[in-house]
């Protein structure tokens with residue numbers, strides 16, 4: 001098996017504009033935009049999407065708004081109305097530099113909250129307030145205070161997939177794109193890395209010299225993959241390249257050829273251009289890359305994130321029309337939560 005580095009790729013979490021210019025049938029509305037998704041959206045379905053896309057493009061101009069979309073967004077969002085796409089780290093970084101009055105976050109609530117923390121003066125909207133995350137739900141601020149009392153002096157590194165209240169109790173944040181670098185930057189022998197148990201265990205495998213204590217939170221999408229899934233795919237597709245997100249259980253990552261954040265996974269595929277690849281993660285990842293790379297065959301399985309899939313063109317349009325749902329962060333904890341995110345960003349900038 002081809003064995004490549006686990007989670008120590010370059011800081012590959014740049015915004016990731018993907019387009020695939022392609023001839024489209026004459027008379028098709030918004031032909032340039034359709035060209036980017038024509039391999040994914042049948043021509044017959046396109047006219048039904050056009051009114052929402054046109055309205056969103058107009059509203060973005062009128063409101064001076066930008067749309068930040070996570071890599072798990074469906075192709076009809078990712079390739080048509082999004083201004084900036086990327087992994088959690090890229091979205092946090094881009095949120096700092098964005099020149100707009102309004103940010104619409106096509107992703108989940110913790111991402112919108114992070115954008116708001118970094119842009120207290122801007123209006124941040126999320127199209128559906130119920131777009132949560134099983135990891136964010138797995139831990140509370142009181143839990144973190146309990147850990148601090150139990151492990152005095154041990155730094156607490158918190159995955160960005162958490163509420164602002166949890167971030168506020170933490171020393172600094174990390175994402176799957178910089179977890180190894182962030183933990184290493186502390187220069188300590190023992191660290192608490194919460195709440196994703198599997199991410200912490202996968203980082204532990206890369207940093208055996210540091211004792212990493214963790215919490216029993218899991219991503220409901222990635223915890224469902226098993227080593228047997230990987231073995232089955234390898235048996236059916238000899239030579240296939242397997243790439244797993246580090247929120248997967250460690251025995252799944254161990255069976256894979258590469259592991260990294262969603263942006264690292266994308267960059268890996270675009271650089272190595274394997275003939276056949278399995279992305280052991282959320283389903284839209286493969287769809288978004290496949291739309292622009294017909295020469296690469298993407299083998300499923302994948303799992304769907306129900307929270308990410310709460311985003312749609314119609315609720316993005318509604319968010320911009322009505323300026324809802326505005327994301328607010330309790331001022332009593334915003335400064336401390338922002339500091340934890342900014343300390344993470346400073347590690348990447350060094």
Ligand code: 13P
Pocket residue numbers: 070071072086087088089161175176177247260261262263
């Ligand atoms: P990244 O995009 O940072 O890899 O995170 C994946 C994730 O958990 C999004 O829900």
Ligand code: SF4
Pocket residue numbers: 108132133134135136161219220221222247282305306307308
């Ligand atoms: Fe949360 Fe997992 Fe969905 Fe990401 S994929 S938002 S970690 S539940």
